Amino acid sequence: HLNPLIKTFQLGLAYIAPVLKEKGHNIAFLSLTTLDKKAIEKQLKDHKNEIVLISVTTDAFELCKKVVEFIHKKSDIPILLGGIHPTVCPEESIKLEGVLGICVGEGEHAVCELVDSIEHGRDYTNIENLWLKRNSVLYRNNLRPLIQDLDALPQPNYEIFKGHINFRILPVIFSRGCPFNCTYCCIHTLQKLYGGKCKFLRYNSIDYRMNLITSLIKKFTEIHEIEFYDDTFTSSKNNVLKFSALIQEKNIDLSWTCLSRADYIDEELLRAMKT
Numbered sequence: 001h002l003n004p005l006i007k008t009f010q011l012g013l014a015y016i017a018p019v020l021k022e023k024g025h026n027i028a029f030l031s032l033t034t035l036d037k038k039a040i041e042k043q044l045k046d047h048k049n050e051i052v053l054i055s056v057t058t059d060a061f062e063l064c065k066k067v068v069e070f071i072h073k074k075s076d077i078p079i080l081l082g083g084i085h086p087t088v089c090p091e092e093s094i095k096l097e098g099v100l101g102i103c104v105g106e107g108e109h110a111v112c113e114l115v116d117s118i119e120h121g122r123d124y125t126n127i128e129n130l131w132l133k134r135n136s137v138l139y140r141n142n143l144r145p146l147i148q149d150l151d152a153l154p155q156p157n158y159e160i161f162k163g164h165i166n167f168r169i170l171p172v173i174f175s176r177g178c179p180f181n182c183t184y185c186c187i188h189t190l191q192k193l194y195g196g197k198c199k200f201l202r203y204n205s206i207d208y209r210m211n212l213i214t215s216l217i218k219k220f221t222e223i224h225e226i227e228f229y230d231d232t233f234t235s236s237k238n239n240v241l242k243f244s245a246l247i248q249e250k251n252i253d254l255s256w257t258c259l260s261r262a263d264y265i266d267e268e269l270l271r272a273m274k275t
Contacts, residue, residue, distance in 0.1 A: 001031040001164065002060035002067070009171050010055035011229065012083055012107060014156035019108045022154060025050075025115055031164035035066040044075055050118055051100075053111065055083040056093070065096060072098025080114065080130075082107045088189045094131050094138065101132035105143055105193070106176075108153060145198040150176065151208045158216065168224040170216060174209050174239075177201035178231035180261070187231060201235065206242050213252065226256040233258035234265055244272040 001010050017027050028047040030039060043049075052071060056064045068079055082103035086093035093102045103110055110129035117124035125132050128144035147153065158170070177200040181188045191200060204212075217223060234240050258273075 001029065001161075002054065002056060002063050003031055003033050003165075004060050004063045006033050009158075009161055009165055010057070010083060011156060011171060011173060012055045013053070014158055014160065015153060016053065016082075016107050016111050017157040017160050018154035019112055020115060021157070023112055023116065025119075027157075027160060029160040029164070031161070032063065032067065035063065035070060037070060040067065040070060041074065044071070044077070049075075049077050051115060052077055052079045054079065054081050056081050056085040057083055058085045058089075061085050061093075068096050068098045078118065080111065082111070084186060087193070088186050090131060094133070099133070101130050103129055104131060105129050106147055108147065109144065143194065143197075146176070146194060146200065146202065148199060148202055150202055150204045155212055155215065158220070167220045167222050169227055170220065170223050170225070171227045171229050172212065172216070173229040174204045174243075175202060175230045175233075175235070179235050180232065185231075203236060203239060206239065206246065209243055210246055210250070213247075214250070217252070217254070223254065226254055228256060228258040230259065232260055232264060234260040234269060237264075237266075237269055240269060241272050244275065248275055 001013055003010070013029075017029075020027060028043060028049070030043045032039065054064060054067065064081065064085075068081075071077065071079060078100035079098055080101055080103060081093050081096070081099055086102035087104050090102055090104050093099070106129065110127055113127045114124050114130060116122075117127070124130075125134055125139040126141060128141050130139075130141050132139045132141070161167075177190075178185075178187045179201055181191065194200060213226070
């Protein structure tokens with residue numbers, strides 16, 4: 001978990017961890033704000049690692065290069081990069097020496113396939129969503145369709161962040177994708193990547209949303225605020241109205257923030273959200 005700006009969680013890891021655990025794999029977690037060589041060496045020594053997974057945003061890519069270089073010098077353990085930077089800048093990411101491969105797009109199923117293949121000694125060069133290097137050959141595999149039923153995924157495992165991150169402000173995401181194509185955002189690159197082959201904007205159900213919020217409040221009593229990471233939280237007005245009504249009905253006393261656009265909010269929505 002690379003966090004050079006000491007700002008946030010990489011939620012992709014929280015979603016991949018429970019999928020791996022369901023398949024019987026153990027998880028060891030490390031959060032780095034700098035190249036902490038002692039922490040990395042301890043992690044490699046204390047755990048029998050089959051693979052290192054690194055979630056990379058663009059602001060963390062310089063730190064990523066240093067971490068990959070250090071691990072590669074210390075061990076021959078395979079390293080897989082995932083997250084938004086390898087997805088939108090795959091050619092730059094795959095060039096790093098010591099990297100086995102990168103995950104382009106959603107990682108839950110692709111990473112599980114890779115870890116299972118490594119564990120059982122099977123060929124892994126044809127796994128969709130992965131670019132993989134083997135014997136000086138680069139395998140650029142096709143994209144698999146985006147996950148349409150987000151409720152079918154296990155709830156994200158926030159416990160892995162304990163001891164590393166401040167839990168007073170907790171990030172949550174209830175959708176994937178965005179209906180817009182803003183020039184300053186990576187969404188237009190993702191839309192081009194998938195080329196309309198599958199539904200791009202997907203939502204968790206209202207029941208899922210409430211179950212996750214209530215379970216997080218029970219697990220982490222120090223939560224003071226929820227920060228919704230959805231690209232455009234109000235892209236479905238109906239969902240926000242229902243969710244806001246249930247927050248009030250269940251007397252959930254938490255502040256929360258979200259991302260939106262001026263043309264996708266109105267007075268009715270703002271009043272419901274404020275309540």
